[in-house]
Amino acid sequence: MNQRLAINLIVGQGIFFLVETAMVHHLGGRIPILQLALLRATGGVVIATAIAWSSSASLRTKQIKLHLFRGGVALGYLWVLMYSFGTLPFADATALSYTQVAYITVFSALILRESVVLRRWMATAVCLTGALLIAQPSFHDWNVSYFLVLGGTSLNGLTFVLNRYAQQQDNEVTTMFYVNLVSAIGGFCLIPAFSAPIEIPDTSAALWLSGVFLFGPLGVYLGIVAVKHAEASTLAPYTLVRLVVGVLSGFLVFHETPALPSIFGAMLILISCALAVRTRASTDH
Numbered sequence: 228m229n230q231r232l233a234i235n236l237i238v239g240q241g242i243f244f245l246v247e248t249a250m251v252h253h254l255g256g257r258i259p260i261l262q263l264a265l266l267r268a269t270g271g272v273v274i275a276t277a278i279a280w281s282s283s284a285s286l287r288t289k290q291i292k293l294h295l296f297r298g299g300v301a302l303g304y305l306w307v308l309m310y311s312f313g314t315l316p317f318a319d320a321t322a323l324s325y326t327q328v329a330y331i332t333v334f335s336a337l338i339l340r341e342s343v344v345l346r347r348w349m350a351t352a353v354c355l356t357g358a359l360l361i362a363q364p365s366f367h368d369w370n371v372s373y374f375l376v377l378g379g380t381s382l383n384g385l386t387f388v389l390n391r392y393a394q395q396q397d398n399e400v401t402t403m404f405y406v407n408l409v410s411a412i413g414g415f416c417l418i419p420a421f422s423a424p425i426e427i428p429d430t431s432a433a434l435w436l437s438g439v440f441l442f443g444p445l446g447v448y449l450g451i452v453a454v455k456h457a458e459a460s461t462l463a464p465y466t467l468v469r470l471v472v473g474v475l476s477g478f479l480v481f482h483e484t485p486a487l488p489s490i491f492g493a494m495l496i497l498i499s500c501a502l503a504v505r506t507r508a509s510t511d512h
Contacts, residue, residue: 230504233457234465236449241469243446245476250438257432263439264305265414270440271407271447275400278448284400290393291405297389298409300382305410307379314372322364323376325470328354328463330384335460338388343460350502354464357495360488361470387466391454399452407444464499471496 251263279286288294311320332351335341366373386406393402453462471493477483485493 229456230461233453233455233462234500234504236453236456237462237465238468238472240446240449240453241466241472243442243449245469245473247438247442247446250435250442253435254432258436261414261418263436265411265418266436267439267443268407268411268414271403271444272411274441274444274448275404275407279400279404282400284398286401286404288397288401288405290396293389293393294402294405295409297386297393297406298413300389301386301406302410302413304379304382304386305414307376307382310372310379311376315376316365318362319364319366319373320376322359322362322366323373323380324383325355325358325362325467326377326380327384327387328358328467330381331387331463331466332460334381334385334388335458335463338392339459341458341460346502347460350464350499353495353502354467354499357492357499358467358470360492360495361474363488387450387454388459390451391459394451394455399448399455402451403444403448407447461503464496464503467496468500 276286278284308324311323315323329351332343332347336343390402390406450466474485474489474493478485
């Protein structure tokens, strides 16, 4: 396994996701979330098909049940994500989404049988603390919705781990293709089922939608390739490096001076990444 390559891919994934989030935010809610989800999944199918065609990779699989399950899990998390940002304060919903790091570590031990030593659990705890300092949630009106979102976020961690599990028999392109195909079919069926409106974007909106169609799926693909080259529990803290990139981007690009909690939080995330890598290095000797 090439751990350094995997880490670079996960950091690249975070950058792609940051670009996608910024472009979606620029749309200002002009496009329904269901339509955005369908566009993202469709982009994933197109990109996976293009990669398979250019590399002559096979899209055949003997794990269709596993891919159907993974696609359903991914679609389920999409609904959790929509529900959380639709009902909870933004900072609270954002902070809860970061608990994926803990879920990835747990599922890595349970499903992949990875050796998750004490230092790796410490890395997870330090990473979550740093993320909370950056997001600064209030949690002032805690109710049952918070428990639903907290539990539902496990689906995102499960998808991440299943990406590695599926590649025990399939290549990364096949894994990418089927998870997006199932999500696209599911999203296509859900739009009429819930009478969701279809918005035809204007020219300016279409430009920003490229972030959903292109950068989001490319980020997913980088993550799928990454877990092929390193243990999922090692990569878990690196999934939040995008927060550090976000803090640095705000300072360098927009000249926004980060608050002390954000600076300290970014430092903790970097420390957690170092802990995870050191853990792997120590277990290799």
